[in-house]
Amino acid sequence: MKRILLLEDDLSLIHGLSFAFTKQGFESDVARTIREADSLWQDEKYDLLILDVSLPDGSGFEFCKRVRQTAKVPIIFLTASDEETSIIMGLDIGGDDYITKPFKLSVLMSRINALLRRAQDFSSAGTELQSNGIRVLLPEGQAYKNGQRLDLTAAEYKLLCLFMKNPGRVLSKEQILNALWDSEGDFIDNSTLTVYMRRLRIKIEDNPSEPQMLLTVRRMGYKWNVIA
Secondary structure, eight states: OOEEEEEOOOHHHHHHHHHHHHHTTOEEEEESSHHHHHHHHTTOOOSEEEEOSEETTEEHHHHHHHHHTTOOOOEEEEESOOOHHHHHHHHHTTOSEEEESSOOHHHHHHHHHHHHHHHHHHHTSOSEEEETTEEEETTTTEEEETTEEOOOOHHHHHHHHHHHTSBTOOBOHHHHHHHHHOOOSSSSOHHHHHHHHHHHHHHHOSSTTSOSSEEEETTTEEEEOOOO
């Protein structure tokens, strides 16, 4: 049985979600403060975390950062804030998805199941990716270029892994969003995705203005080019 940690201070939402989780066959624990969440997380026994951002004693972002120091458990941010900068920050520090309130319960459950499936697929995948002088160690969540560690945000790391797992294949914006964030793209538009791609190119390309690895395919999307 999968276990969920819910970090949320709204009692009405806690009751509704706890009931829904039980009905769907999940076990769940609830923390209403960062302090309570820290205590529950000590033995890292959860398969998925759902974090509110604004809490009485701090931010769900801070708790996410601490979790990401030791674990790759799927994380969903559940918050009333729909500002793009807040969303990007949540994804960059290691969030896997970002759902704004109010939301449909069916949408949340669909995102939860998708993240759990992806986590299972990841655990059964290989341990390493190599291409174009770049090496990704999947269990450690680290990437290297010519032996030098790359300083990637969580979102950039996910993008790099996605492309390296699909060499030579053109990936559309929709495919990228669905693969990384289980989203229809409502909170990440073309310009935001372009920013992510540019940032990743700066870190992996020898000449980011003339990329050789991460190519734009006009009107279609992006692809990972394996250099002979």
